[in-house]
Amino acid sequence: MDTDWSLRAEAICAACGGHCCNGACPPLSSERISTILAAGDYSSCIETDGYRRIRTKENGECAMFDAGRCRIHAVKPETCMAGPFTFAVTGKTLEIYLKQESICPLVTHLKADAGMYAKQYQRAVDHITRLVAALPGEEIAIISAIPEPETDLVATIPIRDETP
Numbered sequence: 001m002d003t004d005w006s007l008r009a010e011a012i013c014a015a016c017g018g019h020c021c022n023g024a025c026p027p028l029s030s031e032r033i034s035t036i037l038a039a040g041d042y043s044s045c046i047e048t049d050g051y052r053r054i055r056t057k058e059n060g061e062c063a064m065f066d067a068g069r070c071r072i073h074a075v076k077p078e079t080c081m082a083g084p085f086t087f088a089v090t091g092k093t094l095e096i097y098l099k100q101e102s103i104c105p106l107v108t109h110l111k112a113d114a115g116m117y118a119k120q121y122q123r124a125v126d127h128i129t130r131l132v133a134a135l136p137g138e139e140i141a142i143i144s145a146i147p148e149p150e151t152d153l154v155a156t157i158p159i160r161d162e163t164p
């Protein structure tokens with residue numbers, strides 16, 4: 001990610017207080033689980049409840065959220081890397097959504113910078129595409145059924161069938 005933008009985004013998210021890290025339960029591919037476990041002893045933060053994910057603490061925060069920051073920022077889950085874009089899969093279509101400005105101050109900054117919007121959009125699509133390709137269909141179905149209010153559909157992308 002562009003370093004200037006990355007620093008700006010970190011500051012904006014810190015000022016926001018990690019709103020989207022509340023009750024996030026971000027999904028994890030097997031590869032991302034290995035990467036996270038290689039980065040530290042985080043096995044107690046990972047659970048399976050319909051799909052493999054980061055657990056939520058009793059106070060509603062993501063188990064990786066600590067003192068206003070993500071403890072695994074460099075290796076965080078694919079959907080966290082993709083933020084403020086999010087996704088659902090309907091049939092053979094990948095739907096990309098963007099959080100509304102009312103719930104995510106970062107979106108206002110992205111919309112004000114067309115170049116950065118395009119970069120983060122592409123980054124989000126890359127992360128989400130890899131995640132969707134890595135997860136079993138049952139997990140994708142459960143994740144896609146989770147309501148994501150206050151988001152807008154910004155793109156639909158056909159999912160290629162990789163089976164020979």
Ligand code: SF4
Nearest residue numbers: 013016018020104106
């Ligand atoms: S992505 Fe948006 S909602 Fe999440 S912490 Fe950053 S500014 Fe807040």
Ligand code: SF4
Nearest residue numbers: 021024062065070080
């Ligand atoms: S893994 Fe990090 S960025 Fe993702 S929801 Fe948890 S605290 Fe937030």
